Amino acid sequence: MKISIEISYYPLKEEFIPTILDFVNRLQAYKNIQVQVNGMSTQVFGEYNDLMSIITQEIKKSMSIPYSVFILKIVNSDLQLHQTSNS
Secondary structure (H helix, E strand, C coil), X not given: CEEEEEEEEEECCCCCHHHHHHHHHXXXXXXXXXXXXXXXXXXXXXXXXXXXXXXXXXXXXXXXCCXXXXXXXXXXXXXXXXXXXXX
């Protein structure tokens, strides 16, 4: 099953941008998912098992930073396909 996850990451520290970029770069290293970034969130698209495994691993790595806040929206559809077909 294809899914979409919208991730908002808030590392609560003064220098937060490098931490967010590190998280996004780690996601982009995976070849079996698609990653889109905008000013408010990161969207990832792929197969359920692949995506959930990757997100779990990468969020766990980021949780080593105190006060890391993640907000996730998970949709049981590949919204990337809908965006492309509606353009």
